[in-house]
Amino acid sequence: MTYQTIAALMFSTMMLLLLTGQRVFGVIGFVGAASALLLWGDGGIEMPFTAAIQLMNWYPLLTLPLFIFMGYMLSESGIAGELYEMFHVWMGSLKGGLAVGTIGLMVVISAMNGLSVAGMAIGATIALPELLRRGYDKTMVTGVIQAGSSLGILVPPSVVLVLYGMIARQPVSQLWLAGAIPGLILAGLFVLYIVVRCHFQPHLGPALPAEERNLSLAEKLRLLRAGILPLLIFFFMTGLFLMGVTSLVESSAVGALAALAKRRLTGKVMEATLHKTLGISCMFMWIILAALCFGAVFDGLGAVRAIEGLFLDHIGMSPWQILVMMQLSYILLGMFLDDTAMLVIVAPLYVPLVISLGFDPIWYGVLYTITVQIAYMTPPFGYNLFLMRAMAPPEISLGDIYRSVWPFVGIMLVGLALITVFPQLALWLPQLYRGY
DSSP, rough: HHHHHHHOOOOHHHHHHHTTTHHHHHHHHHHHHHHHHHHHGGGGHHHHHHHHHHHHHHGGGGHHHHHHHHHHHHHHHHHHHHHHHHHHHHHTTTHHHHHHHHHHHHHHHHHHHOHHHHHHIIIIIIIHHHHHHHHHHHHHHHHHHHHGGGGGGGGSSSSHHHHHHHHHTTOOOHOOOOOHHHOOOOOOOOHHHHHHHHOOOOGGGGGOOHHHHOOOHHHHHHHHGGGGHHHHHHIIIIIIHTTTTSSSHHHHHHHHHGGGGOTTHHHHHHHHHHHHHHHHHHHHHHHHHHHHHHHHHHHTHHHHHHHIIIIIIIIIIOHHHHHHHHHHHHHHHHTSHHHHHHHHHHHHHHHHHHHHTTOOOHHHHHHHHHHHHHHHHHTTTTTHHHHHHHSSOTOOOOHHHHHHHHHHHHHHHHHHHHHOOTTHHHHHHHHHHHHH
16 A cells, blocks of 8 residues: 555545544544554554654743633633723714724734634624614624634734644744734725725614714723723733743733733632633643644655645646645635644645745745634634524524625635735735844
């Protein structure tokens, strides 16, 4: 049996086992460890242990639990409600202003949290009821919240980009910088769409009544205090890191400590936050461990070189055609799997292939994050669609949720095309930081 056949058998076995409903890290790790044992005997079984030691020696791994802890602490502190009140007053005079403020809220939450699920939960519990009460179109605002929450895995400190960097062996700092401008571009495109559409269809997003928005300048400035803590956290966490004052791990520790600044956190909230942080961190560690084991076996078989030869030499595809095909496969996988599962499945194959084709893996990490969020929002089985349905009030049906996402999927495709055609939108900040 050729190595190419063995690699295809490994991949098909993995996909078959995933259909049984088993945990992703268990399937990936089992296929990798079992294949190593069958291929190389007793010596091959050391590969999972080698991957475990490599994982435990990976100093940047400390950033994961610290950023996750920071996000949960901020979510429990009530800071999101204060931020939304600030956007409510300052943007209320604009048609669609509360929807624009929701995007602003999502950007700020993304810059403090790094998880799209957290943005979805905050948007559905804080922003959505208020938008519906103010007479906003339920279809449009449902799409606004789903699109805004998608920024969580792109705007630094993105936990998914940390995971990508560890699995793809790329510097997390460069990935964060690469995601910053594309994330702001997407947010800007969302805002532009909301403003233009509400200008021509004012009934979709009416402005606040004059008596609610005509506050004194002193009152408006008082509300701006809600944004001081997020800005301070972002500065101490990201600004000090970019200035070279702190390392990546030290930056995450600073962010976690800064999250304790709110005084509403009781012992019960702290206990719940630590429990959630431990659960998510362990899940990520198992996923990384399984990916390292599977990737080591896949690399040892020369599967990447075989697939490269198949596409380039036998089929005659160009590197750009292969790249487009890989992105389309994310759209398909995203109908059934979340972002971490997709990354674990395809990273051992795609990342080395991207490098061998001459593409920048940092740039590709940004393309990956945008594409999986598009996949999340694409009917009929997008992950975000059912998550939104679980959080939305009864008056919003699954059909409403399906209809709400299409304009924002189109906007994200435009953003993806811009980053693909103009890679410097993602690479300018990393190159500037490196000094060339």
